[in-house]
Amino acid sequence: MNTKAKTQARFDARLSKEQKDFFERAALLGGYRSLTDFVVLTVQEKAKEIIKEKEQIIASEKDSEIFFNAITKVNKPNQNLVSALDDYNAFISKGK
Numbered sequence: 001m002n003t004k005a006k007t008q009a010r011f012d013a014r015l016s017k018e019q020k021d022f023f024e025r026a027a028l029l030g031g032y033r034s035l036t037d038f039v040v041l042t043v044q045e046k047a048k049e050i051i052k053e054k055e056q057i058i059a060s061e062k063d064s065e066i067f068f069n070a071i072t073k074v075n076k077p078n079q080n081l082v083s084a085l086d087d088y089n090a091f092i093s094k095g096k
Helices: 017-029 034-072 077-095
Strands: none
Touching: 017 034
């Protein structure tokens, strides 16, 4: 049998009695099996949202930088582009 054991870690948090009661009520009303399931699943979803949002911002900033560099930093044409221009100019001059 090829089974992989899941590595688990523990997370502890101190709550006031009111917070714990409040979270337990939400877990019960939300149909969660336990307070732990409620906390883990809710925090996991929020973490995904935060990471997705921040990664989009980072990607957007990188895209902006790439675009800005493309329009402000003029590079010399490479040999392929120079050859293509020469070929084009030769073709155009034959038509005249």
